[in-house]
Amino acid sequence: MSTFPPSTVLGYPRIGPRRELKRALESYWSGRSTRADLDRAGAELRERTWRRLAELGLHGLPSNTFSLYDQVLDTAVLLGAVPERYRDAADPYFAMARGTEGLAPLRMTKWFDTNYHYIVPEIEPGTVFKLDASKVLGEVREARALGFETRPVIVGPVTFLLLGSALERLEDVLGCYEELLVALAAEGVAWVQLDEPALVGDRAPEELAAVRTAYERLGAVPSRPGLFVASYFGELGESLPVLAGTPVEAIGLDLVRGGLPAADLTGKIVVAGVVSGRDVWRTSPGRALSLLGALQAAQVVVSTSCSLLHVPYTLADEPELEAGLRGRLAFAEEKVAEVVALAEAHARGAAPGTPAGTSADGPVSGALLWDDDEPSVELSWDDEPSVALLPEPGPASAEAVKPAGERSPYPVRAAAQAEHLRLPPLPTTTIGSFPQTGELRAARAAVAAGTLSQADYERRVETEIERVIRLQERLGLDVLVHGEPERNDMVQYFAEHLDGFAVTRNGWVQSYGSRCTRPPILHGDVSRPEPITVRWARYAQSLTSQPVKGMLTGPVTIVAWSFVRDDLPLRDVVFQVADAIRQEVRDLEAAGVSIIQVDEPALRELLPLRRADQAAYLEWAVAAYRRATSGAGDRTQIHTHLCYSDADQILAAIDGLDADVTTIESARSGARILGAVSTFGRGLGPGVYDIHSPRVPSAEEVESLLRRTLAALPVERVWVNPDCGLKTRTYEEVEASLANVVTATRHLRTTLGA
Numbered sequence: 122m123s124t125f126p127p128s129t130v131l132g133y134p135r136i137g138p139r140r141e142l143k144r145a146l147e148s149y150w151s152g153r154s155t156r157a158d159l160d161r162a163g164a165e166l167r168e169r170t171w172r173r174l175a176e177l178g179l180h181g182l183p184s185n186t187f188s189l190y191d192q193v194l195d196t197a198v199l200l201g202a203v204p205e206r207y208r209d210a211a212d213p214y215f216a217m218a219r220g221t222e223g224l225a226p227l228r229m230t231k232w233f234d235t236n237y238h239y240i241v242p243e244i245e246p247g248t249v250f251k252l253d254a255s256k257v258l259g260e261v262r263e264a265r266a267l268g269f270e271t272r273p274v275i276v277g278p279v280t281f282l283l284l285g286s287a288l289e290r291l292e293d294v295l296g297c298y299e300e301l302l303v304a305l306a307a308e309g310v311a312w313v314q315l316d317e318p319a320l321v322g323d324r325a326p327e328e329l330a331a332v333r334t335a336y337e338r339l340g341a342v343p344s345r346p347g348l349f350v351a352s353y354f355g356e357l358g359e360s361l362p363v364l365a366g367t368p369v370e371a372i373g374l375d376l377v378r379g380g381l382p383a384a385d386l387t388g389k390i391v392v393a394g395v396v397s398g399r400d401v402w403r404t405s406p407g408r409a410l411s412l413l414g415a416l417q418a419a420q421v422v423v424s425t426s427c428s429l430l431h432v433p434y435t436l437a438d439e440p441e442l443e444a445g446l447r448g449r450l451a452f453a454e455e456k457v458a459e460v461v462a463l464a465e466a467h468a469r470g471a472a473p474g475t476p477a478g479t480s481a482d483g484p485v486s487g488a489l490l491w492d493d494d495e496p497s498v499e500l501s502w503d504d505e506p507s508v509a510l511l512p513e514p515g516p517a518s519a520e521a522v523k524p525a526g527e528r529s530p531y532p533v534r535a536a537a538q539a540e541h542l543r544l545p546p547l548p549t550t551t552i553g554s555f556p557q558t559g560e561l562r563a564a565r566a567a568v569a570a571g572t573l574s575q576a577d578y579e580r581r582v583e584t585e586i587e588r589v590i591r592l593q594e595r596l597g598l599d600v601l602v603h604g605e606p607e608r609n610d611m612v613q614y615f616a617e618h619l620d621g622f623a624v625t626r627n628g629w630v631q632s633y634g635s636r637c638t639r640p641p642i643l644h645g646d647v648s649r650p651e652p653i654t655v656r657w658a659r660y661a662q663s664l665t666s667q668p669v670k671g672m673l674t675g676p677v678t679i680v681a682w683s684f685v686r687d688d689l690p691l692r693d694v695v696f697q698v699a700d701a702i703r704q705e706v707r708d709l710e711a712a713g714v715s716i717i718q719v720d721e722p723a724l725r726e727l728l729p730l731r732r733a734d735q736a737a738y739l740e741w742a743v744a745a746y747r748r749a750t751s752g753a754g755d756r757t758q759i760h761t762h763l764c765y766s767d768a769d770q771i772l773a774a775i776d777g778l779d780a781d782v783t784t785i786e787s788a789r790s791g792a793r794i795l796g797a798v799s800t801f802g803r804g805l806g807p808g809v810y811d812i813h814s815p816r817v818p819s820a821e822e823v824e825s826l827l828r829r830t831l832a833a834l835p836v837e838r839v840w841v842n843p844d845c846g847l848k849t850r851t852y853e854e855v856e857a858s859l860a861n862v863v864t865a866t867r868h869l870r871t872t873l874g875a
């Protein structure tokens with residue numbers, strides 16, 4: 122077996138530094154360009170990535186980390202797990218990802234504890250697995266033609282099947298993986314990376330047995346590349362000795378989240394993830410080098426803790442970041458340079474604490490990262506005034522952690538709200554955002570560029586709010602929203618208006634398919650200098666006699682979708698944000714807003730992957746939400762919203778939020794949540810319109826979903842709404858869909874005699 126290259130990364134961003142892939146995809150989907158144009162755009166991005174990684178001095182280049190939509194969907198295609206109904210679609214791949222006129226897409230949910238969404242494999246007893254290695258081999262050849270040898274990256278069999286809830290099909294998929302190994306060996310590929318992040322969670326004995334079977338069988342393939350099994354997002358725990366006992370040559374460990382391995386790995390190559398792929402902070406060379414030095418292995422390879430998919434491309438595109446903060450940051454390119462520099466320092470045998478960037482024979486290539494005035498030991502933020510000065514009393518005090526508990530029990534609140542709001546049965550509403558028009562985005566860019574005045578911009582926002590209010594009145598919705606036209610993003614908008622955050626200009630991170638967000642950087646103490654949403658809510662309510670919901674993002678979600686300072690416990694940071702939201706709730710209420718929605722779509726996302734850590738998290742996360750919302754009076758109806766996140770794993774916590782109404786994505790996931798949420802004692806709106814698909818659901822379809830909802834829940838508790846916000850859709854799709862939602866609801870009301 123050949124040695125492993127001394128430095129590598131587990132994966133890389135693929136959307137393009139300027140979101141080139143997003144543009145190429147959206148242009149192809151809208152029919153403005155051809156599949157060949159799209160493929161060309163993909164090839165350009167791949168070439169650019171390989172060249173850049175090589176320029177930065179990285180040795181082990183990955184391939185097949187590019188995807189036109191999602192790597193799990195790519196794996197399903199690789200294994201032939203394409204459900205029958207998509208096979209005749211014009212483009213089966215995108216039909217599975219996004220649906221077509223007549224075909225709902227596959228389910229989508231979040232990738233472990235990240236905000237990246239993958240397409241859930243649909244594996245039926247009748248699924249026939251059949252290898253289609255064209256993409257994997259195509260990328261290997263493409264890279265080779267450019268002069269690069271690469272290591273294909275593929276989701277491993279155990280993780281793939283666990284994601285598809287079909288571990289019993291292990292024997293069948295292993296046949297495909299074996300065939301793939303043979304094909305890769307024939308192609309002259311030296312190493313293959315099989316990603317098994319599922320192994321960092323709690324694994325039952327039969328799942329551990331599956332790990333053993335899988336890697337013993339793959340290890341026994343006579344002519345194959347070296348097997349590198351990558352784990353990430355935590356420690357391997359009970360899976361490690363099992364994996365170590367199989368013939369795989371290399372094992373990847375997340376040494377940012379986990380500690381040194383407890384099992385004997387002296388016979389293995391350890392791919393040491395010492396540079397975090399999940400945050401934007403620079404790596405402490407002292408800590409990294411001491412970990413590398415302490416590993417007992419046949420070879421130690423320096424790597425990232427996971428794919429760099431989860432961080433933006435480069436700091437070079439952020440000239441506006443304040444210098445002090447910038448000095449503490451590293452995005453993907455800077456992290457690659459760190460990996461390379463650490464590999465060189467480790468190879469020189471640099472002892473922990475040796476100033477990196479210097480060596481007997483002159484500066485190493487990482488010198489630019491660790492400039493002279495930068496200590497080589499752990500970056501301590503203690504001397505940073507912006508983070509050290511916590512307000513008195515500290516937000517982490519026991520006092521702050523208690524739920525404020527000022528609201529009356531639900532029946533008392535519900536009566537007060539019914540009296541005040543006088544809503545019909547099956548009230549209809551939406552989740553907050555309406556389509557974001559190109560004009561509004563352009564207007565925001567013009568304000569930033571100084572070519573449009575703030576006052577003119579605000580007038581445009583008001584015009585848009587008025588249009589959205591009139592549209593909802595025309596459609597006959599019961600509880601209206603202002604449409605969120607002033608928000609570029611539900612987290613970034615709040616970050617821009619709170620102290621303690623920095624935002625980036627080009628720091629895009631893929632969320633799903635062509636969608637990206639720019640996670641703000643939470644680097645200091647959080648506080649709210651002044652009300653954020655009140656003026657827009659007040660304006661919207663002034664236009665109509667229907668109730669308009671105030672719309673806020675919850676503390677857990679704001680933190681989950683930011684890159685967070687790591688010198689304080691996460692819980693304390695979340696409580697700082699909760700206090701800011703609490704002030705906003707109070708101000709909205711004082712401004713006459715009678716329904717306030719506080720979104721927590723990321724509540725499940727931060728759930729620790731190990732069961733032993735989950736209860737403590739859920740306890741403080743729920744307490745933070747209640748702290749944010751419990752300042753509202755009984756008459757004020759508090760809504761919350763969750764989506765795309767396997768909510769069934771955290772039902773008790775969702776219930777514990779104690780919101781008067783919970784809207785939750787359901788249409789996209791085939792209404793599988795219904796049974797589980799039927800025990801909730803308060804208002805509930807399981808989505809009846811899948812907003813991730815351009816498809817317009819018919820009134821009949823909506824009505825049949827509603828009937829299923831009514832079979833599970835008492836009618837008094839049911840709300841009617843889409844799965845999520847509408848900002849990614851067009852007005853055309855939204856108007857038609859919501860009209861059908863209202864028609865279905867009205868029809869149902871008459872048949873119920875309501």
Ligand code: MET
Pocket residue numbers: 552553554611672720722762764845846847848
């Ligand atoms: C991802 S949840 C989105 C909720 C937000 N209020 C919206 O409608 O866009």
Ligand SMILES: [Zn+2]
Pocket residue numbers: 552722762763764844845846
């Ligand atoms: Zn949502």
